[in-house]
Amino acid sequence: MTLEEGRQLPRLALLRELTDQHVLARLLDGGALTRAELATRTGISKPTISESVRRLVEGGLLEESGQQTGKRGPSGTFYRVRRDAATALAVSVGPDGVQVESYDVTGRPTGRLRHAVAVPTDAEHLGPLLGHTVRAAVAAATGPVRTVSVSVAGPVDQATGRLVALPDSPFVLGELAPRELLAPLLDVAPRIDNDVNWAALAEHAEGAARDLDEFFFVYLGPGIGAASVSGGAVRHGAGGLAGELAHVLTVGPDGRGVRLVAALAAQGLLLPGSPALDVERVLAVLASRSAPDREAGDQLARAVAGALASVTALLNPRAVVLGGPWGGADGFSSRVRAALAGLAAVPTELRTSTLGADAALSGARIDAVRRMQAALGGVPGTRHLPERENGPSGVPA
Known part of the structure; x- marks a missing residue:
């Protein structure tokens, strides 16, 4: 082999x-395609595409899916990405229990495991349950688990x-350490983040913030949380504590x-003996037409708006998105908007979440599927994930 030939090998x-990446990306976009169709869509010559398809079939990533009919001349063979080539897991862990959803390489749901626990709970109970559920999901997976994204109900130190x-x-949740707990069960490192951060990313990908790369997402439920998104990415802060709106x-x-x-505690809106908000009481106050409850609801809106006025002055987001069980209550955003107009130094658009209670798990799903597809050689950012089917779980009944 000459020196020049040796230099050519890495380039080849x-x-x-790169050719394999383009083929995989087009097939993930378009389902089953022939080699001629792949050549047309990629702009790569048919002989080069044919070699790529051969490599990917031999590597177990592609499979034949039928013959082309209804055209003159030789019929072409359709190829598609093998759905069992890889699996992505989206995991949710919190005081209500553990849920694990499995997705094939196209992003379609393949399974769901859910285990509830009594509230309140802690790491001593959740830890073993998390390990058991993930182990069962890995065993039932239709293909090797390539990515795992975990949503946790609490701030996470990214380090x-x-x-x-x-x-x-x-x-x-005590000293819950999901990364350490899951490491012996997986061949890949799980990505772990706070549930509100995942919900914000889901709103950016599929919800109320699709057109925004700079926004502030607020979760108002039993707890209060927030996420600051800049350039389409969540700001975590030095110790994972960015977005703790409850302490503003x-x-x-x-x-x-x-x-x-x-x-909110001064308004008597917490559960007895708990720092958690009484969501049923909050929703009843916001829905009531009595004069005392109307005033209480307006005071609640002013309290949230006061915290947001500080946030918008510091971060200058394009918009604030309100989510969570009472963040999306009928008419609440209008009351916050009115209060914020009189308090904020920087005018900021206010929107309401469109994804509901499944936003956090949706964010973990989106991340896990995208990373799985990228790991197979697809080009990130070129594909849309499939719509979820059969209700909010996305898993057929």
């Missing part, structure tokens, strides 16, 4: 890899993968500055 390998304890947290100062019922969670 790179060209083959360690451990939950971060905060005062007045409604979900006391606002105006309390007596006019003094207090943390948002303290302002």
Whole structure:
């Protein structure tokens, strides 16, 4: 072999890899295609495409899916990505239990496991349940598990993968360490993040923030959380604590500055003996037409708006998206918008979440499927994930 031939080998390998990436990307986009159709869609010569298809079939990533009919001349063979070539897992873990959803290489759901626990719970109970459920999902997977994305109900230190304890947290999960717990069960490193961060990414990909790369997502439920998205990515902060809106100062019922969670506690909106909000009580107040409840609802809107006024002045997002069980309550966003107009130094658009209760798990799903497809050689960002089928779970009944 000459020196020049030796130099050409890495270039040829790179060209083959790029061709394979284009073939996989087009098949993930368009389903089954013939080699001629692949050549047309990629702009790559048919002989080069044929070699790529041969490599990918031999490598177990593609399979034949029928013959072309209804055309003059030789019929072409359709090829598609093998759905069992890889599996992605989306995991949700929190005080209500553990849920694991499995997806094939096209992003279609293939299974779901769910185990509830009594509330409140802690790491001592959730840890073993998480391990058991993920182990069962891996065993039932239709293909090798290539990616795992985990949504956890609490702030996560990105350096360690451990939950971060905060005062007045409604979900006391203790020293839950999902990364360490799952490492012996998986051949890949799981990506772990806070549930509100995943929900924000889902709103960016499929929900109310599709057209926004800069926005602030707010979750209002039993707990209060938020996520700051910049350039389409979540800002985590030095220790994973960015977006803790419950601890931002606002105006309390007596006019003094207090943390948002303290302002809501002063209104009697917490569950007895708990730092968690009484969601049923909050929703009843917001729906009521009585004068006392109308005033309580307006005060609640002012408290949220006061915290958001500080956030918008510091971050200057394109919009704020309100989500969660009472963030999306009928008419609440209008009351917050009116209060925010009188408080905010920087005018900011206010939107309401469109994804509902499954937003966090949807965010983990989107991330896991995209990373799985990229790991197979597809080109990230060129494909749309399939719509979820048969209701919010996306799994056929």
